[in-house]
Amino acid sequence: MYGAAMAEEVKTRTNGLWKPSPGSLYPALNQLSEKGCVSAKAIGGKKEYKITAKGREILFRYFDSKKMQEHTQLMGAFLEGFVDKGEIISHLVDKSIVVLDNVERDIASLNPKEKATLKASLKKIKEKITTIEAKLG
Secondary structure (H helix, E strand, C coil): CEHHHHHHHHHHHCCCCCCCCHHHHHHHHHHHHHCCCEEEEEECCEEEEEECHHHHHHHHHHHCCHHHHHHHHHHHHHHHCCCCHHHHHHHHHHHHHHHHHHHHHHHHHCCHHHHHHHHHHHHHHHHHHHHHHHHHC
16 A cells, blocks of 8 residues: 555544544555565655565554553543543543444455454454443443
């Protein structure tokens, strides 16, 4: 994906809340490239960026890390000081729906292995929703 397209994608996926400027996006991509987390290929005067195996490994390691859990808890604790829990929950559910809309949009581009992984993940989500519904009574 080209940098400009990446910035537009971020804008789309954040519902216009954030569009990285070239002054922040390209230095970050250059750092990631230097660390081997993304590859950059010059095509017609532009650079196409792709996440590498190393970048994917680091990203998913972060998703599974205690640090990610701490960041999530910290954000929740911070927000609770300013916003009603019901509002936070409602907002998070709304954003989850946006994420699922993006997943649904991208299904056609998934390979069979990715589709199987998504199916397993959706099963876990269904189980969690069932548990939450049972607790609600």
